Amino acid sequence: MGYDSFGLPAEQYAIQTGQHPAITTEENLKRYRYQLDQLGFSFDWDREVRTSDPNYYKWTQWIFKQIYNAWYNVTANKAQSIDDLMVIFENEGNETVKAHTSCTTIFSASDWKGFSEAEKQKILMQYRLTYLADSWVNWCPALGTVLANDEIKDGVSERGGHPVEQKLMRQWSMRITAYAERLIQDLDEVDWSESIKDQQKNWIGKSIGASVVFQTENGDAIEVFTTRPDTIFGVSFMVLAPEHPLVNKITTEKYQENVAQYQKQTGLRTERDRQADIKTISGAFTGAYAIHPFTGKKLEIWIADYVLASYGTGAVMAVPCGDQRDHDFAGHFGIEIINIFKGIEISEKAYAEKDAVIANSDFLSDLPVKEAIRAAIVAIEEKGIGKGQTNYRLRDAVFSRQRYWGEPFPVYYKNEIPYLVSDEALPVTLPEIDKYLPTSDGEPPLARAKREDWNAFDGDRMEYNTMPGWAGSSWYFLRYMDPHNEKAFVSKEKADYWNQVDLYIGGSEHATGHLLYSRFWTKFLFDMGFISFTEPFKKMINQGMILGRSSFVYRYILDPIFQSNELSENDNELIIKFIKENQVYLSKDLHETSKKNSLDSIRKFIEEKKSLFNKTNGHIAFSDSNLKYVNALYADIHLIDNDKLDIEGFRNWLPDYKNAEFILSDDGTYTCGNEVEKMSKSKYNVQTPDELVEKFGADTLRCYEMFLGPLEQAKPWDTKGINGVHNFLRKFWRLFHDANNNFVVSDGLADKASLKTLHKTIKKIQDDLERYSFNTAVSNFMIATNELTEQKCNNREVLSQLLILLSPYAPHITEELWALLGNEKSITQTVFPNFDPAYLVEAEFAYPVSFNGKMRFTLPLPTDMDKEAVEKAVLENEQTLKYLDGNSPKKVIVVQGKIVNIVL
RNA sequence: GCGGGUGUGGUGAAAUUGGUAGACAUGCUAGACUUAGGAUCUAGUGCUUCACGGCGUGUGGGUUCGAGUCCCUCCACCCGCACCA
Numbered sequence: 006m007g008y009d010s011f012g013l014p015a016e017q018y019a020i021q022t023g024q025h026p027a028i029t030t031e032e033n034l035k036r037y038r039y040q041l042d043q044l045g046f047s048f049d050w051d052r053e054v055r056t057s058d059p060n061y062y063k064w065t066q067w068i069f070k071q072i073y074n075a076w077y078n079v080t081a082n083k084a085q086s087i088d089d090l091m092v093i094f095e096n097e098g099n100e101t102v103k104a105h106t107s108c109t110t111i112f113s114a115s116d117w118k119g120f121s122e123a124e125k126q127k128i129l130m131q132y133r134l135t136y137l138a139d140s141w142v143n144w145c146p147a148l149g150t151v152l153a154n155d156e157i158k159d160g161v162s163e164r165g166g167h168p169v170e171q172k173l174m175r176q177w178s179m180r181i182t183a184y185a186e187r188l189i190q191d192l193d194e195v196d197w198s199e200s201i202k203d204q205q206k207n208w209i210g211k212s213i214g215a216s217v218v219f220q221t222e223n224g225d226a227i228e229v230f231t232t233r234p235d236t237i238f239g240v241s242f243m244v245l246a247p248e249h250p251l252v253n254k255i256t257t258e259k260y261q262e263n264v265a266q267y268q269k270q271t272g273l274r275t276e277r278d279r280q281a282d283i284k285t286i287s288g289a290f291t292g293a294y295a296i297h298p299f300t301g302k303k304l305e306i307w308i309a310d311y312v313l314a315s316y317g318t319g320a321v322m323a324v325p326c327g328d329q330r331d332h333d334f335a336g337h338f339g340i341e342i343i344n345i346f347k348g349i350e351i352s353e354k355a356y357a358e359k360d361a362v363i364a365n366s367d368f369l370s371d372l373p374v375k376e377a378i379r380a381a382i383v384a385i386e387e388k389g390i391g392k393g394q395t396n397y398r399l400r401d402a403v404f405s406r407q408r409y410w411g412e413p414f415p416v417y418y419k420n421e422i423p424y425l426v427s428d429e430a431l432p433v434t435l436p437e438i439d440k441y442l443p444t445s446d447g448e449p450p451l452a453r454a455k456r457e458d459w460n461a462f463d464g465d466r467m468e469y470n471t472m473p474g475w476a477g478s479s480w481y482f483l484r485y486m487d488p489h490n491e492k493a494f495v496s497k498e499k500a501d502y503w504n505q506v507d508l509y510i511g512g513s514e515h516a517t518g519h520l521l522y523s524r525f526w527t528k529f530l531f532d533m534g535f536i537s538f539t540e541p542f543k544k545m546i547n548q549g550m551i552l553g554r555s556s557f558v559y560r561y562i563l564d565p566i567f568q569s570n571e572l573s574e575n576d577n578e579l580i581i582k583f584i585k586e587n588q589v590y591l592s593k594d595l596h597e598t599s600k601k602n603s604l605d606s607i608r609k610f611i612e613e614k615k616s617l618f619n620k621t622n623g624h625i626a627f628s629d630s631n632l633k634y635v636n637a638l639y640a641d642i643h644l645i646d647n648d649k650l651d652i653e654g655f656r657n658w659l660p661d662y663k664n665a666e667f668i669l670s671d672d673g674t675y676t677c678g679n680e681v682e683k684m685s686k687s688k689y690n691v692q693t694p695d696e697l698v699e700k701f702g703a704d705t706l707r708c709y710e711m712f713l714g715p716l717e718q719a720k721p722w723d724t725k726g727i728n729g730v731h732n733f734l735r736k737f738w739r740l741f742h743d744a745n746n747n748f749v750v751s752d753g754l755a756d757k758a759s760l761k762t763l764h765k766t767i768k769k770i771q772d773d774l775e776r777y778s779f780n781t782a783v784s785n786f787m788i789a790t791n792e793l794t795e796q797k798c799n800n801r802e803v804l805s806q807l808l809i810l811l812s813p814y815a816p817h818i819t820e821e822l823w824a825l826l827g828n829e830k831s832i833t834q835t836v837f838p839n840f841d842p843a844y845l846v847e848a849e850f851a852y853p854v855s856f857n858g859k860m861r862f863t864l865p866l867p868t869d870m871d872k873e874a875v876e877k878a879v880l881e882n883e884q885t886l887k888y889l890d891g892n893s894p895k896k897v898i899v900v901q902g903k904i905v906n907i908v909l
Numbered sequence: 910g911c912g913g914g915u916g917u918g919g920u921g922a923a924a925u926u927g928g929u930a931g932a933c934a935u936g937c938u939a940g941a942c943u944u945a946g947g948a949u950c951u952a953g954u955g956c957u958u959c960a961c962g963g964c965g966u967g968u969g970g971g972u973u974c975g976a977g978u979c980c981c982u983c984c985a986c987c988c989g990c991a992c993c994a
Contacts, residue, residue, distance in 0.1 A: 200913045200989070207912075207990055214994085231994060244994090311992045321994045329910095330992055398993060513988080700947095712934075714922060718915085719987085726921060728947060729934045735948090772925070781923065784933035791933090853929040858975040860929045898974050904928045908974050 006041075007054035007485065008034055009478045011062075013148065013164055016410035019441050026410045026441070030057060040694060044703045045816045047833065052488045056477025057410070061484065063432035064494035065477050066415040068526065069135065070425050071533060076132040077183035079103040084183070084532035090132060099128075105183035107131045107138070126422055134180045134529065135404060137423055142403050144172035149443055150407040151176065153473060154400060155208075155518040177404040177414070177470065181525045185209050185397040187539075188524055196544040198717075204516040210398025215382050217391035219243060219295040219322065221255055221306065227295055230317035230396055234385060235377035238366035239324040239345040241335065242305045243295045244288070246314035247271045255306060257292030264289050264308060271310045286311075286337040298390045299367065309334060317396055326351040347371070402522070404473060407449035409441045411471030417464035430461040435471075478519050479526040482506050482541060500536045509542035510716075512550065546777060549719035551710075553690035556645045556677040557637040558655070559596040561589050563614055565627035576625045583622075587614055589632065589666045593648075593676040602631045606668050640677055641689040650675040681721040692722055704815035705731045708786075711779035711814065733787045734818055737811070740793055740804060741822055748825050755800035757844075762792045763803045764844040770810050771840060779814075786811055801826065806838040854879055854905045856888050864905075872899045879905050 010030050019026040034055070041048065054061050075084045080103045093102055098113040108131035112120075120128070130136050142151040147167035151174065156163050181188075189209050192202045214232035221227060227243060245252055247268045256264045267289035288309030295304045311330050312321050325335035325342040332355035335342050344351050347364040363369045363377045372380060382393040413433045415426040426433055436451065436458035444452045449469040456462050480494070487499040511520075520542075527541040562584050572580070589610060595601055602608075611630050619626040644654040652675055656662050667675050684691045697706045709730040714720050743749045755763075766789040773782035789807060798804075805826060812819040812832045823832040851863040852875065862884050866875055876899050879885055885907070896908040 198913085203912055204989060210990095210993065212993070229994075233994085309992095311994095313993070316993050318994095323994090328994070330994080396993085516989080712921085720921075723921075726935045731947085732949095733934085776925070778925085780921090781925095781933085784923075787933055851929090855929080855975075858928090858973095863929070896974060898928095900928065904975080906928080906974050 006048035006050060006052065007481050008037070008056065009474070009481070010034065010055045010057040011411045011477060012474045013408070013410075016408055016441060019410065025437075027057070027435075043698055044694065044707060047816070052485050054481055054484050054488055056412075056481065059432045059434050062412040062477060064484065065412050065472065065480070066426075066431050066433060067428065067494060068480060068530070069412075069472070069476070070415055070428070071535075072135045072179065072529060073133055073425060075134045075529070075533065077105040077134060077180065079105060082187075084134060084529050086533075087129060087133060090129070094128075104132055105180055107136075123420075123422060134183065135177055136180065137175060137177055139173055139175050140178060140401075140403065141171050142174050142176055143169045144174070145169045151403055151405065153403050153475075153518070155521075174405075178401040179404050179525070181402050181522070182397060182399055184525050184528055185211070185399050186395075187528055188399075188521065191524070191528075191540055195540050195542065197542075198513075198545065198547055201513055201516050201520070201545065201547065204513070205521055208399065208517040208521065211395060212398075213395050214378075214393075215385055215391055216318070216394045217298070217322065217385055219298060219304070219390075222294045222296065222303070223255065225251055225255055227251065227306070227320050228318045228391075229320045229322045230394065231322055233324065233327055233374075233378070234381035235363055235366075235369060235372075235374055236324040236327045236345060237299065237322070237381055237385075238363075238369065239326045239343050240297060240304060240322045241325060241341045241343050242307060242323045244307045244309050244312045244321050244323050244331075244334070245291075246312045246319040247308045247310055248314040249308070249319045251320075252291065252308055255291055255293040260290055260292035264291055267308060286333050288334060288338065290338075298388060299384075305340065307334075307338070316398065325355060327355055327357060329355045329357065331355065404476070405470035406473050407443065407469075408471050409435070409438065409450040411473065412476055413451065413471055414468035415461075416468040417462070418466050418468070419464040421465075423468070424464060426461050426463060430463075433459070433461045433467070436460075475519055475522045479522045480530070482523075483530075483536065495536070497535065497537075505538050505543045506541055507543055509545040510548055511545065513547040546716060548716050549714075550683070552681050552719055552721045553684035553688060553692070554642065554721045554723050555680050555682055555688045555690040556640045556642050556648070556650075557679065558590045558640045558650065558675070558677060559593065559637050560635045561591055561632040562635055563587055563611070563630045564633040565615075565618075565630040567625065567627050572625060576622075579622060579625070583618055586664075587666070588635070589668055590675070591632070591668050592670040592674070593678045594670050595668060596634070596678070607632060610666075610668055637678060639687075639689045642692070645677055648677050648679065650677050684722070692724070697724065697727070701727060701731050702734075702817065704734055704818050707816075708734070708783050708814050712783040714780050716777050716779060730783070733783075733790060734815060736794060737786075737790050737815075738818065738822070740790065740799060741825065750799045750801045750804060750826065752801050755803045756796060756798060758796050759793060759798040759800055759803045760844045762789055762796070762798075763806055763838075764841055765789075766807065767810065767838050767840040768842075768845075783814065786814070808832060809835055809838055850902055852879070852905050854882075854885065854907070856907050857909055858906060861888055868902060872901055875899045875901065875905065879907070 015026040015030050015033075018024075018029055022029070056062060056065070074087045076087050076090045077083070078085045078089075090102070090104075093099075094112075094114065094117045096114055098111070098115075098117055099108065100111050100113070108128060110128075112128075117125070130138070143154070143157055144150075145152050145162045145167050148162060148165065151172075152162055152169060157169055161168055189206055189211055192205060195202075212230075212232050214230060215234040216228055216230050217234065217237070219227045219229065227245070229243070231237075252264065252268070267287070270287075286309075288307045288311075291306045291308060293306045295306055296302070297304055307323075311334070312319065321331075323331040323334065323340075325332040325340070326344050326346060332342065332351075334340070342351065343365070345363055345365045346356055347362040349356050349361055359374045361374055363372050363374065366377075368384065369377045369380055385391040386393070413435055415431055415433050416423050417426060418424070436454035438450055438453040438458070440453065441450050443449060449471070451467070451469040451471065454467070459467055461467075483495045483500060486503040487493070487495040490496055490499075523541045527536070528539050530536050531539045565580065565584075591601070591607075595604065595607065598604070611632070615627060615630060640650060640655060641658055644651045644658060650667075652667055656665055669675050682688065682690070694706060701709075705727065709724075709727045712726070712730055741748060741750060766785055769785040770782050773779065773785065793803070793807075804822075808819045808823055808826075809832060812823075816833075820832050828835075847868055849865045850868045851865045853860045853863050855861060864879060864882055864884075866878055870878070876897050879899075880894070880897065889907075889909070892909055894907045894909060898904075898906040898908070
């Protein structure tokens with residue numbers, strides 16, 4: 006059991022209240038612990054971890070150091086120590102090194118030896134798996150921090166929904182892109198839902214194709230990536246992203262104004278706007294031309310915002326016949342559309358399927374697409390204008406947060422060069438600061454700490470950023486295995502013993518965040534030899550969310566009709582005031598009827614209001630009115646029982662509703678509407694387990710939650726059925742007690758029927774458990790209880806076994822009954838009952854007899870009766886004769902112990 | 910648009926390998942008991958029909974002796990991705 010206890014909510018709360026987040030976090034954890042204990046969960050608290058505990062984040066910092074001191078060797082396809090890389094650099098420079106790196110310069114061994122320390126560090130930084138670099142990040146001003154891509158939904162921060170902008174900042178990043186291919190490949194090894202795997206694949210976004218260089222007329226090179234090199238003869242123009250660095254260089258004088266205008270126009274629009282508006286086709290011609298590498302033809306170079314700077318090279322070769330966007334663009338600007346597909350009409354729309362045959366394409370003609378792709382790559386490579394290449398959409402993950410409540414980096418700076426804090430000095434603990442806010446010159450909160458506030462100060466200054474939420478959560482499962490180890494984050498022996506997490510139950514919202522990062526760190530730790538497995542979570546079940554059920558009242562206002570149409574401003578004010586003061590809430594059935602304004606109860610209300618108004622405002626009397634619907638308002642679900650509103654309670658709930666008037670249904674009650682949605686304070690539909698535990702007990706709550714339906718399915722939290730589960734537990738208790746609640750069980754041998762019930766139940770519970778079907782398990786307990794009640798069974802042996810089966814579901818009641826039975830040790834220490842099929846053997850089976858597949862009646866026959874005898878017995882049966890009605894059956898199918906089907 | 914998922918009574922759902930559709934619970938109806946309760950017990954409850962019977966697992970088709978379950982078509986809803994070259 007552990008808590009991922011660093012993060013934004015605690016810090017936001019700290020800013021608001023001025024309390025140290027460690028204190029509020031501690032309070033919250035106490036509350037969680039209370040709730041968990043109250044529910045009777047049997048966690049091993051000796052293994053408790055907290056990501057915000059220095060004893061834990063010491064090792065998060067240590068892992069960071071390992072990642073810093075590693076590079077990705079593409080040849081070996083794994084991470085290796087940076088020391089190995091330095092040896093290679095010493096001996097042969099970097100020319101032979103195949104690595105995931107942002108380093109573009111090539112140097113020899115002697116170059117390397119000649120470099121200054123700062124130069125060497127700068128180069129190594131470009132190889133490290135976590136590196137400091139100026140990168141474009143998602144800056145969220147409202148939260149005062151950068152966010153990772155997975156922390157942004159629909160262009161705004163996932164937490165709080167604040168706007169996000171692009172900003173160039175010096176940040177730590179994790180080179181997760183080095184693992185892109187393995188993160189896709191290894192998904193085959195894990196037993197996860199397709200939807201999560203797809204989400205990850207999608208996020209990583211692998212595309213296979215080729216990178217091709219097109220020369221421009223004046224000698225600049227435009228590199229493009231394409232997944233369809235086979236369509237290269239269909240290229241009729243080039244498009245660059247408006248932000249592409251080459252744009253300003255190649256634009257001819259004549260078009261400069263136009264291009265600048267277009268760049269400005271797209272610059273004004275946010276990324277989100279540009280994505281939302283995919284219908285408008287826009288672009289600008291640069292006046293420059295590229296040369297087709299095979300045909301030598303001149304290709305116009307355009308800029309357009311449908312090409313994204315952030316993907317691939319920020320440039321495309323446009324093939325209008327094969328890509329709809331290119332087709333639209335060509336059509337809009339009157340650019341030539343070349344058809345390179347045999348027998349396919351492309352004048353209306355592009356043909357993007359990969360089942361065509363290429364035509365009109367020199368050496369690629371007559372080849373099917375797949376072969377043409379291969380042939381094209383060969384030709385491109387031979388010509389030296391490009392190469393086959395695989396691209397990933399995945400970006401390196403930004404690892405810095407400009408926040409206080411997170412892991413400090415084990416990093417200090419000397420002359421602004423980062424250095425690692427030594428292992429002996431770890432953990433670098435969070436210093437106390439005066440305010441949890443950025444400094445006046447925009448530095449993160451940690452910049453407020455003075456030299457002496459740090460426990461491990463070194464160099465000129467410490468790193469001011471802290472680690473993101475996913476740092477601590479990427480490896481906690483490893484710490485569970487060895488939570489108190491002071492020498493290692495986990496010992497190799499323990500990691501080998503426990504191995505992977507057998508079952509991970511969690512929500513699918515972590516698909517592209519936590520679940521991807523944990524996989525990344527696990528692979529890294531594997532590469533470095535610290536653990537022996539490459540995937541953290543062997544099997545995963547995505548539990549459905551428990552949703553809330555919100556209740557609504559329907560608000561109406563009067564819509565009066567006046568005879569006089571000469572109303573003064575003063576009159577209007579009076580009327581508006583009157584309408585405001587006389588709102589009314591309609592019961593759901595009235596709200597839903599179309600003829601509501603002619604209903605008696607509503608007429609009566611209107612008449613009353615009319616005379617009230619007219620009495621005081623005679624000169625502007627209104628002649629009639631309708632009720633006009635305004636909106637539905639959330640009503641606190643605690644004021645509602647079975648959709649019926651507690652009207653007095655509602656009036657006392659919020660000052661606005663003090664004088665609320667209601668028009669009730671015929672039965673004198675107010676019925677609320679309802680909707681199933683996420684639980685949220687603003688919807689007044691939150692139910693905490695505490696209230697239910699108090700009302701029904703933890704056992705009832707646990708069983709009911711399981712009884713609701715399949716684990717994976719989202720479902721509304723509706724307590725209507727909870728009584729049924731509660732009654733079941735009472736009924737179960739009564740098996741052990743007489744009418745006066747005295748504990749009575751009988752010794753000796755149990756009835757055959759009771760033993761059958763018991764063993765049937767053992768079998769079912771076992772099966773249900775194996776397929777995580779907890780809802781059917783609870784019903785099977787109910788069935789067993791009903792049967793034993795019917796049998797008046799209070800046999801010690803049978804009831805003891807049943808208790809054990811039920812104990813994980815309802816630990817409290819079973820433990821108590823277990824003690825009453827005279828057991829001294831806890832029920833959790835006993836052995837699971839053994840299933841014996843012998844008790845289920847029946848002498849007779851009631852065969853369902855169907856005619857043409859329709860079941861008509863059942864016929865009890867001995868179980869051991871063979872097929873022929875069953876057929877004979879059925880055909881001779883009186884009821885069969887009735888259904889045969891003198892006809893002879895065409896065919897009789899007998900499945901022994903299952904069914905008889907007679908075909909007429 | 911692409912990918913994934915889900916469609917069964919008034920409601921939550923069950924049916925594990927193609928073999929009695931709706932178990933279990935809730936809700937509702939009627940009744941019993943009673944220190945009047947969120948208690949306990951009995952009977953009924955998919956739709957339709959007075960009944961015999963007929964119909965019934967989102968739609969339409971197919972395979973099969975037999976389909977909620979397998980195959981194809983379409984529809985609805987939910988989730989994720991989306992100008993990804």
